[in-house]
Amino acid sequence: xxxxxxxxxxxxxxxxxxxxxxxxxxxxxxxxxxxxxxxxxxxxxxxxxxxxxxxxxxxxxxxxxxxxxxxxxxxxxxxxxxxxxxxxxxxxxxxxxxxxxxxxxxxxxxxxxxxxxxxxxxxxxxxxxxxxxxxxxxxxxxxxxxxxxxxxxxxxxxxxxxxxxxxxxxxxxxxxxxxxxxxxxxxxxxxxxxxxxxxxxxxxxxxxxxxxxxxxxxxx
Ligand SMILES: [Zn+2]
Numbered sequence: 001x002x003x004x005x006x007x008x009x010x011x012x013x014x015x016x017x018x019x020x021x022x023x024x025x026x027x028x029x030x031x032x033x034x035x036x037x038x039x040x041x042x043x044x045x046x047x048x049x050x051x052x053x054x055x056x057x058x059x060x061x062x063x064x065x066x067x068x069x070x071x072x073x074x075x076x077x078x079x080x081x082x083x084x085x086x087x088x089x090x091x092x093x094x095x096x097x098x099x100x101x102x103x104x105x106x107x108x109x110x111x112x113x114x115x116x117x118x119x120x121x122x123x124x125x126x127x128x129x130x131x132x133x134x135x136x137x138x139x140x141x142x143x144x145x146x147x148x149x150x151x152x153x154x155x156x157x158x159x160x161x162x163x164x165x166x167x168x169x170x171x172x173x174x175x176x177x178x179x180x181x182x183x184x185x186x187x188x189x190x191x192x193x194x195x196x197x198x199x200x201x202x203x204x205x206x207x208x209x210x211x212x213x214x215x216x217x218x219x220x
Contacts, residue, residue: 080106
């Protein structure tokens with residue numbers, strides 16, 4: 001007997017109907033550096049796709065990771081959890097990384113927006129799109145209850161005050177500026193965090209930052 005359902009290839013392989021939701025291309029796009037210029041969401045609101053301009057135009061399809069991008073647009077941090085071993089992933093992984101779990105499919109969960117700095121560095125140079133924000137702190141942060149670390153900026157801090165293990169929280173950019181990418185949020189120090197007193201190492205880093213501030217101020 002033939003299983004008719006399996007033969008209905010058209011139904012299972014037809015492309016999703018994507019609808020443009022937001023377009024923010026400048027009319028006279030010249031050099032925009034690294035910039036998302038639009039995004040699409042499927043009619044059933046399960047798939048996300050965007051165009052990224054980075055000297056040329058790239059199509060970024062989120063596919064099975066769409067809940068992550070759609071979550072960012074709503075101000076939610078969506079990660080995944082392995083139902084077998086319990087590991088929690090952010091950035092999300094579609095399949096568990098533990099060999100014993102044999103690529104078990106993970107499940108989506110909303111994560112807390114607080115975490116701890118695992119490690120960090122201070123950037124004194126960067127790509128064009130963030131040159132004017134130099135010097136800034138780039139950190140790997142482990143959100144509460146998550147197994148993996150995510151890289152993003154820590155803002156609203158003097159770079160020399162960043163510390164290992166400092167508590168941070170997620171801060172989203174305003175809703176109308178979100179593009180469904182990691183740049184939709186950044187980290188800031190937790191509410192009750194206070195920088196430790198200045199010491200020779202912090203003084204040294206502060207000195208290294210000074211010419212960077214000066215150079216950035218000279219940029220047009
Ligand atoms: Zn697992």
